Amino acid sequence: MSSIATPIAGILAMIIAFLVVRKNFPGKRLMEMVSLLTFAVPGTVVGIGYILAFNEPPWCSPARQPSSSCCFIFRDIAVGVQTGIAELQQIDPSIEEASTDLGADSSFTFRKITLP
Numbered sequence: 001m002s003s004i005a006t007p008i009a010g011i012l013a014m015i016i017a018f019l020v021v022r023k024n025f026p027g028k029r030l031m032e033m034v035s036l037l038t039f040a041v042p043g044t045v046v047g048i049g050y051i052l053a054f055n056e057p058p059w060c061s062p063a064r065q066p067s068s069s070c071c072f073i074f075r076d077i078a079v080g081v082q083t084g085i086a087e088l089q090q091i092d093p094s095i096e097e098a099s100t101d102l103g104a105d106s107s108f109t110f111r112k113i114t115l116p
Helices: 002-022 028-035 043-054 062-090 093-101 106-114
Strands: none
Touching: 002 028, 002 062, 028 062, 043 062, 093 106
8 A cells, every 4th residue: 555655645745845846826835734734743643533534434445445545645745745845945946947948848847857
């Protein structure tokens, strides 16, 4: 389950970090706060919440693996967002601007320049 959740959490965290660091839009700080909410809540409390939420049928059956994967994603996304923010603050935005000036769209720039 964690091998499925880890790449999803990493990519989602990097997208959120990119939006928080490089883009300006209404609700930017709210997005950052919500993505870092699992840092504020102790792991024991989050674990008890997961047990209470997913220990009842139909969530507790083996066929409900996606719900457990979602738990891993939401628990690990805060670490990825913080790491992504720290990394993106070290990269000069002019590198991404050069890619855009040379004709690349923003999704190509994110995939090929920012993400690596």
